[in-house]
Amino acid sequence: MTKVLFVCLGNICRSPTADGIFRELVSKAGLDQKITVDSAGTGDWHVGKAPDSRTVAAARKRGYDLSVLRARQVKTSDFDEFDYVLAMDKANLADLQRIKPEHFAGHLGLFLEFGNRSDYREVPDPYYGGADGFELVLDLVEAAAEGLLTHIRQRLY
Numbered sequence: 001m002t003k004v005l006f007v008c009l010g011n012i013c014r015s016p017t018a019d020g021i022f023r024e025l026v027s028k029a030g031l032d033q034k035i036t037v038d039s040a041g042t043g044d045w046h047v048g049k050a051p052d053s054r055t056v057a058a059a060r061k062r063g064y065d066l067s068v069l070r071a072r073q074v075k076t077s078d079f080d081e082f083d084y085v086l087a088m089d090k091a092n093l094a095d096l097q098r099i100k101p102e103h104f105a106g107h108l109g110l111f112l113e114f115g116n117r118s119d120y121r122e123v124p125d126p127y128y129g130g131a132d133g134f135e136l137v138l139d140l141v142e143a144a145a146e147g148l149l150t151h152i153r154q155r156l157y
Protein backbone atom coordinates (compact mmCIF):
# COMPACT_ATOMS: atom_id res chain seq x y z
CA MET A 1 0.00 0.00 0.00
CA THR A 2 1.24 3.48 -0.89
CA LYS A 3 -0.25 6.24 1.25
CA VAL A 4 -0.40 9.85 0.10
CA LEU A 5 -1.21 12.90 2.26
CA PHE A 6 -1.75 16.35 0.73
CA VAL A 7 -1.21 19.31 3.05
CA CYS A 8 -2.10 23.01 2.80
CA LEU A 9 -2.86 25.70 5.39
CA GLY A 10 -6.60 25.41 6.03
CA ASN A 11 -7.46 22.02 4.44
CA ILE A 12 -10.50 23.66 2.84
CA CYS A 13 -9.19 24.78 -0.59
CA ARG A 14 -5.98 23.38 -2.07
CA SER A 15 -5.37 20.07 -0.31
CA PRO A 16 -9.01 18.90 -0.55
CA THR A 17 -8.81 19.67 -4.28
CA ALA A 18 -5.67 17.53 -4.56
CA ASP A 19 -7.30 14.83 -2.41
CA GLY A 20 -10.45 14.63 -4.58
CA ILE A 21 -8.65 14.82 -7.93
CA PHE A 22 -5.92 12.31 -7.07
CA ARG A 23 -8.47 9.94 -5.49
CA GLU A 24 -10.48 10.04 -8.73
CA LEU A 25 -7.38 9.33 -10.85
CA VAL A 26 -6.40 6.41 -8.60
CA SER A 27 -9.92 5.01 -8.79
CA LYS A 28 -10.06 5.32 -12.60
CA ALA A 29 -6.72 3.50 -12.78
CA GLY A 30 -8.19 0.67 -10.65
CA LEU A 31 -5.59 1.24 -7.95
CA ASP A 32 -7.84 1.88 -4.91
CA GLN A 33 -6.45 -1.23 -3.24
CA LYS A 34 -2.86 -0.05 -3.71
CA ILE A 35 -2.95 3.72 -3.10
CA THR A 36 -4.78 5.58 -0.30
CA VAL A 37 -5.33 9.33 -0.30
CA ASP A 38 -5.97 11.87 2.46
CA SER A 39 -5.49 15.58 3.14
CA ALA A 40 -4.88 17.84 6.14
CA GLY A 41 -4.07 21.44 7.08
CA THR A 42 -1.20 22.84 9.09
CA GLY A 43 -3.73 25.17 10.78
CA ASP A 44 -6.72 24.21 12.94
CA TRP A 45 -9.25 26.99 12.15
CA HIS A 46 -11.48 24.89 9.90
CA VAL A 47 -11.26 21.45 11.56
CA GLY A 48 -14.44 19.42 10.93
CA LYS A 49 -15.66 21.71 8.14
CA ALA A 50 -16.44 20.83 4.54
CA PRO A 51 -14.23 22.45 1.88
CA ASP A 52 -14.82 26.11 0.96
CA SER A 53 -18.00 26.45 -1.14
CA ARG A 54 -16.06 28.15 -3.98
CA THR A 55 -13.63 25.20 -4.05
CA VAL A 56 -16.49 22.67 -4.08
CA ALA A 57 -18.31 24.55 -6.89
CA ALA A 58 -15.22 24.94 -9.10
CA ALA A 59 -14.30 21.26 -8.68
CA ARG A 60 -17.87 20.12 -9.35
CA LYS A 61 -17.78 21.84 -12.76
CA ARG A 62 -14.88 19.56 -13.66
CA GLY A 63 -16.66 16.48 -12.32
CA TYR A 64 -15.09 16.11 -8.86
CA ASP A 65 -17.19 15.83 -5.69
CA LEU A 66 -15.29 17.35 -2.76
CA SER A 67 -18.37 17.90 -0.57
CA VAL A 68 -17.86 14.72 1.49
CA LEU A 69 -14.38 15.76 2.70
CA ARG A 70 -13.88 17.23 6.20
CA ALA A 71 -10.92 19.31 7.35
CA ARG A 72 -8.44 18.03 9.89
CA GLN A 73 -5.10 19.26 11.19
CA VAL A 74 -1.89 17.45 10.30
CA LYS A 75 -0.24 15.59 13.19
CA THR A 76 3.19 14.13 13.88
CA SER A 77 1.82 10.56 13.66
CA ASP A 78 0.86 11.24 10.02
CA PHE A 79 4.54 10.69 9.29
CA ASP A 80 4.24 7.14 10.62
CA GLU A 81 1.19 6.50 8.46
CA PHE A 82 1.97 8.15 5.10
CA ASP A 83 4.68 7.44 2.50
CA TYR A 84 4.23 10.73 0.63
CA VAL A 85 3.54 13.98 2.48
CA LEU A 86 3.06 16.65 -0.19
CA ALA A 87 2.87 20.36 0.64
CA MET A 88 1.05 22.90 -1.50
CA ASP A 89 3.47 25.74 -0.78
CA LYS A 90 6.84 26.43 0.83
CA ALA A 91 5.31 27.73 4.08
CA ASN A 92 3.37 24.45 4.47
CA LEU A 93 6.58 22.55 3.71
CA ALA A 94 8.55 24.49 6.34
CA ASP A 95 5.84 23.80 8.96
CA LEU A 96 5.91 20.08 8.08
CA GLN A 97 9.70 19.94 8.24
CA ARG A 98 9.48 21.30 11.79
CA ILE A 99 7.22 18.45 13.02
CA LYS A 100 8.70 15.64 10.91
CA PRO A 101 10.17 12.87 13.09
CA GLU A 102 13.81 12.05 12.38
CA HIS A 103 12.94 8.45 11.50
CA PHE A 104 10.55 9.41 8.68
CA ALA A 105 11.75 7.48 5.63
CA GLY A 106 9.07 8.62 3.18
CA HIS A 107 8.93 11.55 0.80
CA LEU A 108 8.26 15.06 2.13
CA GLY A 109 8.24 17.74 -0.56
CA LEU A 110 6.26 20.14 -2.72
CA PHE A 111 3.36 18.56 -4.64
CA LEU A 112 4.18 20.54 -7.79
CA GLU A 113 7.52 18.70 -8.08
CA PHE A 114 5.31 16.20 -9.88
CA GLY A 115 3.75 18.85 -12.12
CA ASN A 116 4.68 19.93 -15.61
CA ARG A 117 4.94 23.71 -15.24
CA SER A 118 8.19 25.51 -14.63
CA ASP A 119 6.31 28.76 -13.83
CA TYR A 120 4.68 27.35 -10.67
CA ARG A 121 6.53 25.56 -7.86
CA GLU A 122 3.73 26.24 -5.38
CA VAL A 123 -0.08 26.10 -5.55
CA PRO A 124 -1.15 29.71 -4.80
CA ASP A 125 -3.62 30.13 -1.93
CA PRO A 126 -6.97 31.08 -3.57
CA TYR A 127 -8.77 31.92 -0.31
CA TYR A 128 -8.63 35.72 -0.45
CA GLY A 129 -8.71 36.07 -4.24
CA GLY A 130 -11.18 35.79 -7.13
CA ALA A 131 -12.64 32.94 -9.14
CA ASP A 132 -9.61 32.61 -11.42
CA GLY A 133 -7.54 31.54 -8.40
CA PHE A 134 -9.73 28.47 -7.93
CA GLU A 135 -9.40 27.56 -11.64
CA LEU A 136 -5.62 27.90 -11.39
CA VAL A 137 -5.61 25.54 -8.38
CA LEU A 138 -7.55 22.99 -10.43
CA ASP A 139 -5.23 23.34 -13.45
CA LEU A 140 -2.06 22.93 -11.36
CA VAL A 141 -3.46 20.08 -9.28
CA GLU A 142 -4.80 18.10 -12.26
CA ALA A 143 -1.40 18.17 -13.95
CA ALA A 144 0.61 17.31 -10.83
CA ALA A 145 -1.83 14.51 -9.91
CA GLU A 146 -1.11 12.85 -13.28
CA GLY A 147 2.62 13.20 -12.66
CA LEU A 148 2.34 11.78 -9.17
CA LEU A 149 0.35 8.77 -10.34
CA THR A 150 2.91 8.04 -13.06
CA HIS A 151 5.69 8.31 -10.46
CA ILE A 152 3.99 5.96 -7.97
CA ARG A 153 3.03 3.42 -10.67
CA GLN A 154 6.68 3.12 -11.66
CA ARG A 155 7.34 2.03 -8.09
CA LEU A 156 4.38 -0.36 -7.78
CA TYR A 157 5.33 -2.79 -10.55
Ligand code: 4NP
Nearest residue numbers: 008009010011012013014127
Ligand atom coordinates in the same frame (compact mmCIF):
# COMPACT_ATOMS: atom_id res chain seq x y z
P1 4NP B 1 -6.11 26.38 1.92
O1 4NP B 1 -6.69 27.87 1.89
O2 4NP B 1 -4.85 26.41 2.74
O3 4NP B 1 -5.86 26.07 0.49
O4 4NP B 1 -7.19 25.52 2.54
C1 4NP B 1 -6.91 28.62 3.03
C2 4NP B 1 -8.08 28.47 3.73
C3 4NP B 1 -8.32 29.24 4.85
C4 4NP B 1 -7.39 30.15 5.28
C5 4NP B 1 -6.21 30.29 4.58
C6 4NP B 1 -5.97 29.53 3.46
N1 4NP B 1 -7.66 30.96 6.41
O5 4NP B 1 -6.83 31.82 6.72
O6 4NP B 1 -8.68 30.77 7.06
